[in-house]
Amino acid sequence: MEPFTLTSPAVMTIGGAAVDTATSLDVINPATGRPFASVPAGDRTHVDAAFEAATRAFQTWREDEEYRRQSLRAMADVVQDAAGELTQVLTAEQGKPLSESQREFAGTAGWLRYYADLEVPPEVLRDDSEARVEVVRRPLGAVAAIAPFNFPIMIGFAKVATAFRAGSTVVLKPSPYTPLATLRLGELLGQVLPAGVLNVLSGGDEIGPMMTTHPLARAVSFTGSTATGRKIAAAAGDDLKRLTLELGGNDPVIVLDDVDVDAVVEQLFPRAFNNNGQACVAPKRIYVAREIRSALVDAFADRARAVKVGDGFLPETVLGPLNNAPQRDRVATLVTEAVAHGAKVVTGGTVIDGPGYFYEPTILTDVSDGVRIVDEEQFGPALPIVEYTDIEDALRRANSGMFGLGGSVWSADTDRAAAVAQRLETGMSWVNTHTAISPAMPFGGAKWSGLGSEGGPRGLDGYSDFQVIYRSKKVPGSRV
Template identity: 35%
Template structure:
């Protein structure tokens, strides 16, 4: 199998197509998204039909039979070459990402770089079976084989990074991969698959853009073997139900209401810039960002005052010097406004920011807001905000703050901030989350598994564990002939 386009063919960010069976495919209908920073219209993108879905699945089924037989080293090389090409187009992808997602250009380039890092990191991984028993009478070994046709359903907050982190393990393990973009951010995902035409044979890496019908068509399709989804818990539950009729394998990476516990011995001035970064980067639209900040009462006032001053200095916009952009789409904008309204209704104390949308600029901009010591039952504490609002709460008793931190239906991440290693270890081992950070937050690597407790997901992405989710596990018993 050979790629279908040459490396010299330009990648133009003016026209966008579905990528099906090694070709750029137009659709009968198109739609447009809105630039969240200007409210201007972005270009046309396809609205896939069921016929498009069937064509993509049939192409993937043909392709995987051959791709699965390509040596591991050659699949590694194809992914590495794709990563190099993506990196060479950083500026083009970043400019488009700003227009469709709304993050500032610095963070858009950072996202492309993170995607490249994960592509390269995953490509270095290996997956081998295990010898369970090896005697004169019998040998038992395990081995892994690809599931077949896999689909990656990618959210709108980090479309390039998350697409990279899904496609790499799928393709490395010998699967065919169909990328389903969010209706809010289809542009970069379609161009990623178009770029992939240079490195992957027809049907191995495809991409579809569509409306609300596309997801259900894919999750119920009998020719698809696996769904890897990142997004909200309610949508994850719908996907799990939809996949049950055909018993598809499912990996779900869902939301979280991540707590960070600040202990009494911290240096407030030293930790505040990192706390702000992990709370307000991407306008707070990160599944594993800090959503609840529990600060020991002895340093609460210092942390609060330092954090307020730091956040006041952060600039909004999408330019080179901007820190945070707008909320990505109108639906999320309205949802986050509901948190601001609840703060006002409950007469909570706003330390900085405000409860009103910013009216001095176009776009879905909301102020970076800190809420001072709200009660635990407040909406802004109980629910994942996924926006630029952060509640700070006081604590004094260690066992009590651990209970409060764990008092949520989700468990994606949590962090402990202290210079006392014993305290950090003691608290961290009691936190109910799939990812624990000490004196940092939201760090992830392609070599380490990433998953959640409770309603934050099923199975794990990344690392060798992530490779396994795209595979069938076989046990092979052999006796002498």
């Protein structure tokens, strides 16, 4: 296979213009572990320029709702037209197979079209002979949006789509691990957007705090770790910025004793190992009834042994590399610690020799609460399977800890499963599926998994203020 090369450079876009910088940031190909491109590294002056441009553009952007909806449709067309080029860029920098990159761009276009088509009427609280009382949304201004490395395009531009529909403008920063496709798409979208409504910055982790504390940023939308989210919440509190935080998840799965084991594993395995486990709402720990534990473990292990791991550009690849060395090393450390605490590695459990950030798909058993790979989010291809004794035991274990993003329950009896799923302490709960999401659904978690939600009409809340308009129907001086 020929080495991947960019067909065009990727540059920052501020105020509708391409921006060069004095310093650059290397982008690493996770399949080789070597740099293959560099991008501009922004600094304080670029952050200031971006928010100043977004604030200027906001004054007219906010006024024309129909124009914003037309712009969102035009953006979706650009995403679809550019997908052929940019799926290759995304696979090269993120590591996921081309088929997954293609789905990410299709999903991004779907988010843009959803918000373009979404009707946002005022909420009428009262309409009688005396008064009409409405609650209307008012856009906030410039939004600081920070996207993660696992789904940089879909998550990043879902934030953009929501902010635009609300009438706000955006300064968007991709992860320093995956800036290329976002920068290139920002360039292309400049052809259909007014100057300043979308500004794309690249750079190291130091850029994020500059954005989230910037005096012109009226809202912050962040997807990433709980630790970073807590720092953002504390920093943004001084200025009372509106916050949308989609943070860590450690999604539990409860498998009841009446399931068809092979059928359940056929559904669960690709969801747990989606994007090589680098998905915040993927199944992260499986709780299974004692009666079927051995069969479930064997079925998962068989799937893990059979799956093809390799370069995302190879057509036979199902799981690519982990995106970066720290994440690969974290997974390896969590597995090693679990083994030291008595866990059994049924299959996998080691770093794959050779270049790149590869780790074997791993199934662990004889592990329980109190071990980090169960209690924390591994964000990689290692799945612990934990035995429970009864439903109360399963729920106690599933609801333990401070994460509460998603969870699911699996059973041949959907009513039985639903009764259990309603007791999960999560923002999203599924029956006989997992990771079933759409732009129309609120996406958010409980406890330490976040504040607010992305998606659906509720997703607009993080980008809007509310105003009550009380219109009296009595004319002053009139006797009517």
